[in-house]
Amino acid sequence: MTHTPREIVATVALGLPAVLGAGVFAGFAPAAGLAGWWVLPALALSAFAALCSAFSTADQSRAYPDIGGGYGYVRAQLGVWPARMTASAHLVGRVAMAAAVALMFGAYVVPDRPVVGGLALLVTTALLGAAGFRFTTGVSTLVSVVVLGVLALVVAASFAIEPVPSAGETGTANELVGVAGLMFVAFAGFERVTAPLRGERPHSPGVLRIAIPVLVGLSFAVYLAVGAGVLRQLGSARLALSPVPLRDALVAADSAALVPLVQVAAAVAGVAALHFVLASAHRTLTGLTEDGDLPTRLSSGVLTLVVVVAAALAVVVMPFATALGVAACGTLFYYAFTNASARVLLQNDRTWPMRTACLGLGLSVLLAMSLPVPAMLISIAGLGIGTGLIGLTSALRRKRAASRQHTQQARTAARS
Template sequence: MLGAGIFAGFAPAAGLAGWWLLPALAIAALAALCSAFSTADQSRAYPDIGGGYGYVRAQLGVWPARMTASAHLLGRCAMAAAVAWMFGAYVVPDQPLAGALVLLVGTTLLGAVGFRWSTGVSAAVSVVVLGVLALVVASSFSIAPVPSAGEAGTVNELVGAAALMFMAFAGFERITAPHRGERPHSPGVLKFAIPVLVGLTFAVHLAVGAGVLRQLGSARLALSPAPLRDALVAADASALVPLVQIAAAVAGVAALHFVLASAHRTLTGLVEDGDLPSRLKPAVLSLVLLAACALAVVLMPLATALGVAACATLFYYAFTNASARVLLQNDRTWPMRTACLGLGLSVLLAMSTPVPALLISLAGLGVGTGLIGATASLRGRRAASRRRRQPARTPGRS
């Protein structure tokens, strides 16, 4: 949750809505809160599945699940591209594309050798990033900003900015939908943890967003490839820029690791359910995922990648909230109205993303669903053909 959204997401949001990106954060937080409630309830109802694709398949059927998987994979590839571009913009500003691709390959190799983010490592990463963000906020408010020429964005794009800022909250599934073999949290813990997690994320993003907006103004912020770095320079705190680069590097590796792990889980579910060929082993899936993410980096600049990630992920949570609506009352911790609100907000925000991101997402959703369906149909026909070719057994013979 402390990834591309907080390091780079303010720029495209400011380009849409200017200062209205701060109220937009509240709308995004509400959508994230409802979606987190839905995934937590479904994880409790289906503890052995894990992930929206499996929940939708169990509740709504095969084709909605395939659409859910397509939206999730597209969103994760775009989010990986956004995180990689963020890393390149902060850490290797002279060669951001090279830095982005190096991060992708390096993080994939870390996963391949079995590196796991323990609770201690995750806590250390959070402390480092939050400490640097606190310095950015303090510096931004300690020095009067230079008057900015003109403003960007309008209130008419408030919902579109909320859609982009939704990516600031993506990541709550780490506690609401644990992977197989991980110990799930009890409903009592989640009742406390989900609102606190979303609330703290909202507070951090609100403070950082207000700081960079104050120091840069919406027009300069909208054009900045690295808002936190540029805010420090504007606040005469250039000495702190190396700390921001370290925080961006640490956050980039951590966020990308979880993004790739989430996409890998969906691919594994598709293989296990017969929607993808069974010969696709984990190592092959990792290579396919790496290639898809690298292609996303090459084809989509940072702002487009953030838009596609937001739009596709919101479509994914629209399906997840829709399936949560049909859960039995005994499987619910939160009222059905939260899933209904989450469904409505997800669709509204997704349809309000910038037009290029919306068109790419809709095209990707259609192509991905079609490919998954065609692959599953072909595998089914081949299996039926093999059964027909098997010789009939003669009665009485073993």
């Protein structure tokens, strides 16, 4: 089948708003604090790990079109308990990512009260989703144009003016792998096209074979350009201390007049990225209820409220760097299970060779275990608690069902 460039461009445009979120606007600060200029080569490792995971989810999405998402794939391929661990890792990562996006929005748009601004974004985006608003291809294209246009202005300004000599450099090459893990989450929005939500038209294997590398490659080029620009203008030491690197780079480059445009782009990107994050977490919770791992009486609105409340708590108690680290760790654990599931998927017409799933599995584990210790400990604790609660809830539901069945049988026997 012949695929037109328009289909490929539309697919890439659909995925970009889910990728260009907190990472490109604020992720370089904690990354520079760990590795300095080494964050730039680390991006290549992040992008390669994301590429492998994207192909794995694309293959499984076609094999299981009705369930969608890593939880469903792992349950079908590896069993119940690995699926529960996958769901827990995904929810931990999505909640922390929602907090990171909200904090980024607050820092840029409501700098005097960033936490309040982040909470307002959470509520607003959840209400938009509940009202039925969706990021169609047209809306996503508009968002992509706005965000990419502003990022291009930031890069141009950063390289147009000679920077003030830096007061020092931070980070070492020893943290390169850890920073690659931290920045992996910046590429994780690829599921917007590799695993469409229910009701959305899936993309054909031919389109995805081209669109996935283009999406990841374009995102990598954008991140590389923005990272190089802010590092050049601020230096790694100053960048590491900045909650709003793009704004500070413009001010340092004598381009403060462009700051309102950055605020607009941060607002637009924040809404788009958070919409995808909330929808992704909602899909996993829906899968858990449908399979009986959570109470089936929970409505869609209640599931959304659970995610929003958890993300709001994370906004209040976590600084941005911690939220981004937990988001990265939880997401990497999630893709470790997803790649493991793709590795045993028997499918002839794969989007990419099976070896990519093996590489994705190995890289996901390596990057997750190289992240800062606090983020890793919080993620592991969340994974353990979440898996235990899901298992306990399922066991209690089975026990109550068995008790009702026994009572019904006893009543039937008594009547007879």
